[in-house]
Amino acid sequence: MASLNMLIFVCISYVALLFIVAFVADRLAAKGRSTWLRSPIIYTLSLSIYCTAWTFYGAVGYAARSGLEFITIYLGPTLVMIGWWWGLRKLVRIGRSQRITSIADLVSSRYGKSNLLAIFVTILAVIGVxxxxxxxxxxxxLSFSIFSEADPSGANYSETATVFWVAAGLAVFAVLFGTRNLDANERHHGVVTAIALEAVVKLFALLAVGVFVVWGLSGGVTETMARIDASEIGQWQMKSGRWTAITFLAAAAFICxxxxxxxxxxxxDDERHLRTAAWAFPLYLLMMSLFVVPIAVVGLDLLPAGSNPDMFVLTVPLSQGRxxxxxxxxxxxFSSATSMVIVAAMALSTMVSNHIVMPIWLSYRGGGASVSGDVRSVVLLSRRVSIAVIMGLGYFYFRLSGGGAALASIGLIAFAGIAQILPALLGGIFWRGATKVGALAGLSVGFALWVYTLLLPGVGAGLVSDAVIQHGPFGIGWLRPQALFGITGLDPLVHSVMWSMALNASAFTLVSLFGFPSPIxxxxGAQFVNVFDHSSGPRGWSGSVAQVEDLMIMSQRILGAAEANALFQRQAVLQGGRGHLPDPTPTFLQTLERELSGSVGAATAHAMVGQIVGGSSVSVQDLMAVADESAQLLEYSSQLEAKSTELARTARQLREANEKLTQISLxxxxFLSQVSHELRTPMTSIRAFSEILRDTSGLAEDEQSRYATIILDEAMRLTRLLDDLLDLSVLESGQVTLNLREGVLVDVLDHAVSTVVAGADVPLIVRRRRAGExxxxxxxxxxxxxVFINLIANAQKYCDAERPELTITAHHIGGQLVVDMIDNGSGIPADVQAMVFEKFARVNAEKAGGAGLGLAICREIMHRLGGDITYLTGQTGGAFRVTMPLTLPQSTELAAQ
Amino acid sequence: MSDDRSSPLVFLEHQSYRRNRLADAARLLPVIGAAVLSVPLLWPGADSATVLAGEAEAVRMSKAILYIFGTWAGLIALSVVFGMAARRWGQSDGPQRSGQG
Structure with missing residues (x-):
């Protein structure tokens, strides 16, 4: 007989072997020489932690009690795996592209990084697991106790101590290999390799016992089949509700x-591993369950009635002396139990520390995660403590429940609890309309129903009284935990799964339909549902070695070549000066990021460095921060643009003003030279003739009179010139007083025409349409x-036609009175048209009679009267247009008063 | 096969067409699996009315084991075939295409 000490020795040696395997695998992975560690086979074997001790030992017991129903536990995952193209492929792709660290993280990320959801899922997971x-x-x-019973010398065996040491040992293993480092992607090659080895051991062990039972004890396949048919489970018996419900639960739990x-x-490591696992893992499950029924039947046959069928795997060989x-x-x-416990503790500790401990710690510190080294150690510590706490919870739960039959039923109850995550998970990856509030509603409803209909009646013996289960709370019959809404006679598990999943999914769907999700x-949602459009194809997580050259190229683009070279060289010297490129240490990356953020903004710099160093995709938050920064930059640049346009406009105005000033100065x-010239000509003749009159004696009477007349004429011309100048300056300075009267246009024109035409040498024919006037x-x-006199006089003076004619027309255009005066001469040459209204501008120097101020005065007058005078181009002769308002504008009237 | 993801073609080449239909079949696989594994629900069990009345005989456990493990193995074999096909695409035109249905 195997002694207990021998068993403990084997056990410790086995654990030591696992330690070595995990240690070597971690070392290999760190050196990057771990290609076989990333093979699809290792991945498939690691999935086998689905087969826990509950399935290793329990399946046989299950078969001994309920026939083939146990197989549903394996059929559910099989269906999920062979449908990998449909669901798992998407889940894995999302997990990789979003850097998901746990199922709580997945649900929370999908619903806008909601930490509330993450906490909810974490608590659900802790309660379920x-x-x-x-x-x-x-x-x-139990397996220890079997051996101790069989051990002739086994006196000093203590169940409590065994449980304690097993729990402590598993916690140490999980802490050592699950929290050695803080990998951004949360991968643990050591642990995965160790559980792959354990997967082989447990499959081999079960197959060995099966082969022994079939060929060693029963004598072959045919005989075994006959023995099965003859046994108490030899006839097909199936509760169809349980068959369906458990298959569904197993499938859901496999994912959740x-x-x-x-x-x-x-x-x-690689999405492509799924296509191997898709057939290899169902094959593994098939082999695990192949010999379950034969072992159960033989156990029932050989062992005394009342033996625990859960331990047939151990007791059958022992009873045969093997x-x-x-x-x-x-x-x-042992492998089944340890691998499950280690991975479950690791997964739960990640969730607890990421979603519960860290948020609390960060908000307690208040400063945010600004000091990264600090945070790393806190995360690792919180994970280690979480693992210890979770193992402690398991230990105390075991002590409190006292083991036994109450625990055996917990497997399916846990499955049903965990499956409540399924609607939020599936809705999240297939339905863009799923909202956070919907997910919360579904989870809450499902969780509450699960607790009420399954967990409390099933486990919490004493928490719910029999009266409540029989008659409902407060005697309300339709609220009975195991017969909701009066539907009785259902299996409690089927009942609970049906109601909790149906109401969970309905609440999730309805609340999502009527809610409105936040932008994030x-x-x-779009990123998750359309993950195949957004992410690149299957590529391993590997290649995360920082590429300093890439960083260098990027920095050169942003900082400029010289600055980037200087920065990199400075850093290389700081690091010890091996070569001119620094190693991508965290310090260097931080410095670089800070430098870059000065140029492109903190979020952009973080995203860029992360892109190169992490080789991982940028999160939505990063993108939104980048967008914010870009928007700020855009706004800033548009402000700059507006300012520069304004500056350009001002400069143009200044230039125009300057030109105008120059022109005015000119x-x-x-003007001064013109005025002096105009003044000097009459003054010269006045002086000359006055001197003649003074100095020449004996001038004839008529000569004296002629000279005096010339002097008088010139003096009058001077006076007229000065009058004109005075008039113009008064008009220009705006000090003119207007004498407003009411009248008719025709009278004004009559007066003007008669003034000019009277006493002219060459008669000017004036054509008018008096009706319009x-x-x-x-x-x-x-x-x-x-004004009119001036214009008509101009026509008389300058019209070069043989029979000068002037046509005067008056009409209304848009509320304005327009008077056109068009003669039949050759008109004003185009090059001087713009100048005719300037002072002293004379078109034809020979014919000059006046000082060239007439038209300038006309324009000033018309401006004062609220109108204008322009030269009309495109007419046969010289043409002027006088426009004026029918009634004076308000301002002019005021000025006139 | 061009790798133009931005403008999906209406008509694909023969090879791509076959591939898409194979992917359809792969999606169908879990449905077929669920269907054939639901067949045992129809079997007369030891406690069903027809058996108790003596009109029919309950299905023997050995037959049930043969049926369930047989269909299970069949599903695994189909999955192997699809896995091989998926691997062949992966080698023929790079990993990029496997994202497309």
């Missing part, structure tokens, strides 16, 4: 269990007449 861990501890303890999510999604085989079977069960939820100069107006009629 803790009893499950207790179940594993129980199975190890934190430890399965950990190995399937988080530890996945100690070695029993030892192997023990190691198989919608963004994340005008002033020319009968327009009443209110204006300074004298000034207006002055």
């Amino acid at each position: 803790t009893p499950y861990i207790a179940l594993q501890l129980q199975s190890i303890t 269990l934190p430890r399965m999510f950990q190995v399937m999604v988080v530890e996945n 100690d070695g085989l029993a030892m192997l079977a023990f190691l198989g069960g 939820e919608r963004l994340q 005008q002033k100069d020319s 009968k327009v009443a107006l209110k204006s300074d009629l004298d000034r207006l007449a002055q």
Whole structure:
């Protein structure tokens, strides 16, 4: 007989072997020489933590009690795996592209990084998984006790101490290999390799016991089949509700269990491994369940009635004296339990520390995660403590429940609890309309119903009284936990699964339909649902070695070549001066990021460095921060643009003003010289003739009179010139007083025409349409007449036609009175048209009679009267247009008063 | 096969067409699996009315084991075939295409 000490020795040696394997695998992975560690086979074997001690030992017991129903536990995951193209592929791709670290993280990321959801899922997972861990501890303890009973010298065996040491040992293993480093992607090569080895051991152990039972004890396949048919489970018996419900639960739990999510999604190195696992893992499950029924039947046959069927895997070989085989079977069960506990503790600790401990710690510190080194150590510490706490919870749960039958039923109850995550998860990756509030509603409803209909009646014996279960709370019959809404006669598990999943999914769907997601939820939703459009194809997580050359190129683009070279060289010297490129240490990357953020903004710099160093995709938050920064830059640049346009406009205005000033200065100069010239000509003749009159004696009477007349004429011309100048300056300075009267246009024109035509040498023919001129107006009629006189006189003076004619027409255009005066001469040459209204501008120097101020005065008068005078181009002769308002504008009237 | 993801073609080449139909079949696989694994629900069990009345005989456990493990193995074999096909695409035109249905 195998002694207990021998068993403990084997056990410790086995654990030591696992330690070595995990250690070597971690070292290999760190050196990057771990290609076989990343093979699809290792991935498939790591998935086998689905087969816990509950399935290793429990399946046989299950078969002994309920026939083939146990197989549904394996059929559910099989269906999920062979449908990988449909669901798991998407889940794994999302997990990789979003850097998901746990199922709580996945749900929270999908629904806009909601930490509330993450906490909810974490708590659900802890409640669901803790009893499950207790179940594993129980199975190890039970197997120990089997050996101690069989051990002739086994006196000093203590169940409590065994459980304690097993739990402590598992916690140490999980802490050592699960929290050695803080990998951004949460992958643990050591642990994964160790559980792959354990997967082989447990499969081999179960197959060995099966082969022994079929060929060693029963004598072959045919005989075994006959024996099965003859046994008490030899006839097909099936509760169809349970068959369907458990298959569904197993499928749901396979996806939602934190430890399965950990190995399937988080530890996945390469999406392509799925296509191998898709057939290899169902094959593994098939082999695990192949010999379950034969072992159960033979156990029922050989062992005395009342033996625990859960331990047939151990007790059948022991009863036949096969100690070695029993030892192997023990190691198989031990492997199943340990691998599950280690991974579950790791997955849960990640969730607890990321979603519960860290947020609390960060908000307690208040400063945010600004000091990264600090945070790393805190995260690691919180994970280690979380693992210890979770193992402690499992241990205390085991102690409190006292083991036994109450624990055996916990497996399916845990499955049903964990499956409540399924609607939020599936909705999240397939339906863009799923919202955070919907997910919360679904989870709450499902969780509450699960607790009320399954957990409390099933486990919490004493928490719910029998009266409540029989008659409902407060005697309300339709609220009975196991017969909701009066539907009785259902299996409690089927009842609970049906109601909780149906109401969970309905609440989730309805609340999502009527809610409206926040922008970040919608963004994340699009990223999750359309993950195949956004992410690149299957590529391993590897290649995360920082590429300093890439960083260098990027920095050169942003900082400029010289600055970037200087920065990199400075850093290389600081690091010890090996070569001219620095190593990508965290300090260097931080410095670089800070330098870059000065140029492109903190978020952009972080995203750029992360892109190159991490080789991972940029999160939506990063993108939004980048967008914010870009928007700020855009706004700034548009402000700059507006300012520069304004500056350009001001400069143009200044330039124009300057030109105008120059022109005015020139005008002033020319005006002065013109005025002096105009004054000097008459003054010269006045002086000359006055001197003649003074100095020449004996002038004839008529000569004296002629000279005096010349002097008088010139003096009058001077006076007229000075009058004109005075008039112009008064008009220009705006000090003119207008004498407003009401009158008719035709009278004004009559006066003007008669003034000019009277006494002319060459008669000017004036053509008028008097009918159109009968327009009443209110204006300074004298000034207006002055304008008309000037224009008509100009026509008389300058019209070069043989029979000079002037056509005067008056009409209304847009509320304005327009008077056109067009003669039949050759008109004003185009090059001087713009100048005719300037002072002293004379078109034809020979014919010059006046000082060239007439038109300038006309224009000033018309401006004062609220109108204008322009030269009309495109007419046959010289043409002027006088426009004026029918009534004076308000301002002019005021000025006139 | 061009790798033009931005403008999906309406008509694909023969090879791509076959590939898409194979992907359809792969999606169908879990449905088929669920269907064939639901067949045992129809079997007369030891406690069903027809068996108790003596009109029919309950299905023997050995037959049930053969049926369930047989269909299970069949599903695994189909999955192997699809996995091989998926691997062949992966080698023929790079990993980029596997994102497309």
